[in-house]
Amino acid sequence: MEAKEILKSHIAKIVSLTDEQFDYFFSHFKKGSFKKGQAIISANDLVDCEYFVVSGCLKSFYINDDLKMFILQFAMPTWWASDYNALYNHTKATIDVDCITDAEVLCLTNDDREKLCKEIHNVEHFFRWRTNKGFVAAQKRLLSFMNNNVKYRYEEFLNLYPEVYNIVPKNLIAAYLGVSRETLSRLYHPEK
Amino acid sequence: MEAKEILKSHIAKIVSLTDEQFDYFFSHFKKGSFKKGQAIISANDLVDCEYFVVSGCLKSFYINDDLKMFILQFAMPTWWASDYNALYNHTKATIDVDCITDAEVLCLTNDDREKLCKEIHNVEHFFRWRTNKGFVAAQKRLLSFMNNNVKYRYEEFLNLYPEVYNIVPKNLIAAYLGVSRETLSRLYHPEK
DNA sequence: GTGGTTACGTGACCTACATCACATTTGAGG
DNA sequence: CCTCAAATGTGATGTAGGTCACGTAACCAC
Secondary structure, three states, rough: OOOHHHHHHHHHHHOOOOOHHHHHHHHOOOEEEEOOOEEOOOOOOOOOEEEEEEEEOOOOOOOOOOOOEEEEEEOOOOOOEOOOHHHOOOEEOEEEEEEEOOOEEEEEHHHHHHHHHOOOHHHHHHHHHHHHHHHHHHHHHHHHHOOOOHHHHHHHHHHOOOOHOOOOOOHHHHHHHOOHHHHHHHHHHOOO | OOOHHHHHHHHHHOOOOOHHHHHHHHHOOOOEEEOOOOEEEOOOOOOOOOEEEEHHHHHHHHEOOOOOOEEEEEOOOOOOOEEEEHHHHHHHHOOOEEEEEEEEEEEEHHHHHHHHHHHHHHHHHHHHHHHHHHHHHHHHHHHHHHHHHOOOOHHHHHOHHHHHHHEEEOOHHHHHHHOOOHHHHHHHHOOH
């Protein structure tokens, strides 16, 4: 399936756009192809786009002063990624986005999104819906963080994102769970 | 200032509504008054409203099987609160919302919000903006959780929400930070 | 007032997870 | 098919923060 079709059916699940509306909407996206390991956003960049994943897998992550990595989000096909804090507030990136596998994405600038939201009411509805989802997911993850130990969170992750689990190395899953890779390893290889 | 004025100036910071539009918008809200300690949403309730705080302070929180409390959010005047997961997905509440102090709120049902978002484009814009803010804040908190120790997070909280810090007892702040009240106490009373 | 609930302080001890160190396996690229 | 880097396993040891226990102080409600 083409990038355009993938985006179209993704949007259609939430709002109805006429073909003309969708074509107009789509005309604001720019295709991008990236290789495994390649950076899409780097800390201190100016961020002006968000990225819709057509194929492959991205991660968005923060690197702290000790060079420890924390993964905010994985992004599989039909998911969106960016440094939303930087994007919305026109500040420099504090997080990185890069490719876990080769990936194709569709880029949409912040300005174009805002323009489209103004011009097409249903587009604004779509983006509101999407953020609502993201907000609820983030709150759930926060609660799980406070409430559950690593083992539970690991299994929860496995159930929630089996398709990610199958692609992503365990050290990255550890970085998503906020735990050391050693501890994660010991979880499913109980010593002795 | 009246509830209506407070809501009006809160909205006006983000979008412009005509007076007629705002009056119509406002006509969908129902006033509510609650006493300190009173529950607004209880786990297993059906949730059909979200709440705009006019005065006082609310908390939304989860109680786990060991009866330990985790605070998702405080809500001061002009902030919004609900069990958004339950509200958006029409499921039963898994979190509670109650009053830390006497409080006045404006209630808006989910159906009315959706109706208003459809009818008035700018209203949809406002709610998209609001959730964007919430999403970014939740992601920041998540990162801080993974990256920083309790002491740092406590000070961060203090800087971010000084007005909450002055109202709310420390055991609730501990529940927000996801830490035991004993540990929090030892932080600023370093034992000799 | 007084009694009782809620907030807060602090010591002793426990535990989940981090860190460091090193060995082993895997897999992608030449 | 080889090589080298990345991913993974595992032991020893350290530590932030939890839990339990108990005591004091502050604040209602009556």
